[in-house]
Amino acid sequence: MAELLAICFKAHEAFPLAGLAAKLGKSFDLLLLTGAVPQGHGAERIFTAELQEIPPADGIGSPLATFSKPYRYIVAASSMQSKDVLGRLAGLLDASMITDVISVDSATQFKRPILAGAVIAVVEVLEFPVVITARTAGFAAPESQPDSPVEAISVAVATMSRLVSRNARSGSRPDLTQARVVVTGGRPLKNSATFESVIGGLADALGGAVGATRAAVDSGIAPNELQVGQTGKIVAPDLYIAAGVSGSTQHMAGIKDSKLIVAINKDPEAPIFEVADLGLVADLFDALPELQKKLTP
Amino acid sequence: MRILVPLKRVVDPYAKVKPLGDGSGLSTQGLKFEINPFDEIAIEESVRLREKLGNTEIIVISIGSPECEEQLRKALAMGADQAILVETTDIFDSPSVADELNAWVLKLEPNLVLMGKQATDDDCNQVGQMLAAKLNWPQATFASKIEVNGSQVLVTRETDTGDEVLQLDLPAVITADLRLNEPRYIALPGIIKARSKPLDCQAPLATPRLRTRILSYCEPPPRIAGQKVDSVDALILAIKARGAL
Numbered sequence: 247m248a249e250l251l252a253i254c255f256k257a258h259e260a261f262p263l264a265g266l267a268a269k270l271g272k273s274f275d276l277l278l279l280t281g282a283v284p285q286g287h288g289a290e291r292i293f294t295a296e297l298q299e300i301p302p303a304d305g306i307g308s309p310l311a312t313f314s315k316p317y318r319y320i321v322a323a324s325s326m327q328s329k330d331v332l333g334r335l336a337g338l339l340d341a342s343m344i345t346d347v348i349s350v351d352s353a354t355q356f357k358r359p360i361l362a363g364a365v366i367a368v369v370e371v372l373e374f375p376v377v378i379t380a381r382t383a384g385f386a387a388p389e390s391q392p393d394s395p396v397e398a399i400s401v402a403v404a405t406m407s408r409l410v411s412r413n414a415r416s417g418s419r420p421d422l423t424q425a426r427v428v429v430t431g432g433r434p435l436k437n438s439a440t441f442e443s444v445i446g447g448l449a450d451a452l453g454g455a456v457g458a459t460r461a462a463v464d465s466g467i468a469p470n471e472l473q474v475g476q477t478g479k480i481v482a483p484d485l486y487i488a489a490g491v492s493g494s495t496q497h498m499a500g501i502k503d504s505k506l507i508v509a510i511n512k513d514p515e516a517p518i519f520e521v522a523d524l525g526l527v528a529d530l531f532d533a534l535p536e537l538q539k540k541l542t543p
Numbered sequence: 544m545r546i547l548v549p550l551k552r553v554v555d556p557y558a559k560v561k562p563l564g565d566g567s568g569l570s571t572q573g574l575k576f577e578i579n580p581f582d583e584i585a586i587e588e589s590v591r592l593r594e595k596l597g598n599t600e601i602i603v604i605s606i607g608s609p610e611c612e613e614q615l616r617k618a619l620a621m622g623a624d625q626a627i628l629v630e631t632t633d634i635f636d637s638p639s640v641a642d643e644l645n646a647w648v649l650k651l652e653p654n655l656v657l658m659g660k661q662a663t664d665d666d667c668n669q670v671g672q673m674l675a676a677k678l679n680w681p682q683a684t685f686a687s688k689i690e691v692n693g694s695q696v697l698v699t700r701e702t703d704t705g706d707e708v709l710q711l712d713l714p715a716v717i718t719a720d721l722r723l724n725e726p727r728y729i730a731l732p733g734i735i736k737a738r739s740k741p742l743d744c745q746a747p748l749a750t751p752r753l754r755t756r757i758l759s760y761c762e763p764p765p766r767i768a769g770q771k772v773d774s775v776d777a778l779i780l781a782i783k784a785r786g787a788l
Contacts, residue, residue, distance in 0.1 A: 302681075302682075302683075302709055303672065303682055303684070304675065304680075304681045304682050307676060325703050326684075326685055326701065326702055326703045327702065327703055329668045329669075329672075329684070330672060330682075330684045330685070332672075333668065333669045333671070333672025333673055333676075333684075334672045334673070334675060334676045334682060335676075336638070336669065336672070336673055336676075337638075337641060337672060337673030337674065337675065337676025337677050338676045340638070341638070341754070342636070342638060342754030342755045343637060343638065343667075343669050343673075343754075343755075344755060345666070345667050345668055345669060346666065355758065359666065359763065360664065360665050360666050360760075361554075361560050361569075361663070361664060361666070362556070362663065362666065363763060364559065364560055364561075364762075364763075365560060365561070365562055365569065365760050365761070365762065365763070366760070366761050366762070366763050367665075367757045367759075367760050368757065368758045368759045368760075368761075369755050369756070369757055369758070370755060370756050370757075370758050371754070371755055372753055372754055372755055372756060373752075373754040373755075376754075376755075406681040406682075406711070406712075407681040407682070407683060407698075407709040407710060407711040407712075407715075408709065408710045408711075409707060409708075409709060410697065410707075410708040410709065410710050411707060411708045412702075412705070412707040412708075413705045413706050413707065414702070414704040414705045415704060415705045423703075452788075460721075463722075464722075469705070470687070470701055470705075470706070470722060471701065471702070471703065471704055471705050471706075476663075476666070477661075477720070477721055479703075484787050485782065485787040485788065495557075495559075496556075502763070502766065505787065506782065506785050506787040507766070507769075508778065508782065510778075519768060519771070520768045521766040521768060522768065522769060523769035523770070523785070524769055524770055524771075524772060524778060524781050524782065524785075525768075525769065525770070525771045525772070526771070526772050526773075526774075526775070526777075526778050527771065527773075528775070533775050533778075536775045537775055537778070537779070540775065540776070540779060541779065541788070
């Protein structure tokens with residue numbers, strides 16, 4: 247019987263969560279809340295809840311708690327949604343919880359960033375079960391495994407808060423937290439039309455996602471859900487291009503796991519140059535269109 | 544209506560905090576302490592709700608050392624009516640904070656618990672959800688807009704892909720995100736003037752049951768500044784040389 251339950255809000259989360267289970271040396275079951283069944287991760291069993299959409303945390307919390315009871319580790323990929331739901335789940339199970347795990351030291355010890363990533367803490371679990379949200383960038387998918395048996399389960403969602411409306415910004419761009427390339431813009435982009443054409447234009451040329459600094463979001467240049475940093479999205483692309491971004495600690499907390507950080511800023515003293523792998527001191531309104539033109543396939 | 548706003552005293556979120564040399568703790572000597580910025584947003588929102596609804600009592604509560612009085616006084620100056628300091632030198636993790644707050648909610652019977660989505664020191668983002676679960680109350684996390692209509696509340700909350708609106712029956716737990724409001728500025732005279740407001744020191748209602756503990760602290764591996772290039776062409780070559788394109 248598996249000791250670990252990986253709860254997937256999205257199918258692709260199965261792979262890094264399988265990587266985490268492997269680091270712990272634990273076999274695992276997978277609970278897929280919505281979407282098409284992923285295979286090849288090596289779960290002992292896959293349970294599918296087959297939800298059309300994921301209900302509010304106070305509705306999904308109690309059936310999840312009932313389902314999770316037999317497990318010692320209950321794990322999900324870090325996101326706003328998983329923090330919302332798993333925090334409730336941990337409360338219902340009277341469990342311990344560790345948010346944003348970046349590495350596994352032992353079966354009871356985990357590393358996680360605190361203080362906007364300025365410090366890493368080693369946290370020890372004193373009581374099981376433990377509920378964990380994990381930063382997926384820290385965990386590689388295992389080698390391809392044989393298919394796992396699939397079993398549909400029914401989830402009796404409790405009614406508490408009622409979803410009145412959902413405003414998901416859809417588009418053709420990849421998800422910020424999953425993208426291979428992220429192009430981020432700061433306040434120098436001036437307005438949302440300029441932001442979209444300059445930052446969005448380069449992102450589209452590279453097949454990447456668009457991010458924004460808190461300053462850009464606060465000044466209405468970019469929508470909230472594009473914010474990258476401590477209180478926004480944590481990204482880990484192969485290529486992160488920051489244009490007109492000064493590089494605050496809070497912003498850096500969200501991009502540290504990127505493989506290659508490129509900074510373009512006309513201020514040679516901008517702190518972002520202290521951490522960027524590649525820096526270009528230039529006006530982004532010249533450099534980005536030129537980059538876009540030269541990189542458009 | 545009674546609103547309970549739990550608040551945490553945290554090290555200045557803009558200060559550079561480092562681990563002690565032996566990793567046993569954090570070096571916070573000489574640094575300023577503040578109300579956790581997200582809790583400050585929750586306090587501000589509770590004051591705005593009272594301005595709109597009238598007849599609202601706001602109680603702020605903090606668990607910790609006697610120094611938390613400084614942050615509670617500031618909350619009183621922002622407009623809270625009453626403060627409770629649950630004085631303790633014990634260490635609390637998120638579940639034990641939720642346990643303690645749960646006991647205070649049962650005692651104080653607020654209609655609404657409004658608090659920050661996370662503390663900027665431990666970045667856990669757990670207590671609001673855990674408290675709502677223990678109380679079996681509805682929850683709305685990451686709130687960016689709150690409208691109270693009688694016994695119901697409409698909350699716009701930020702999500703991974705945009706936002707959504709939830710309708711909750713009170714009592715409920717709501718956690719504040721960055722864009723709920725901008726807290727008012729309180730000058731020192733305001734804080735002194737609020738000294739006449741009640742601040743009670745109380746013992747914890749429960750003994751904290753720690754489910755996790757922090758063993759040590761270390762610095763993350765530094766990212767070393769790389770190379771500066773002088774043209775877009777050189778940049779493209781360098782990105783390609785590193786296999787990122």
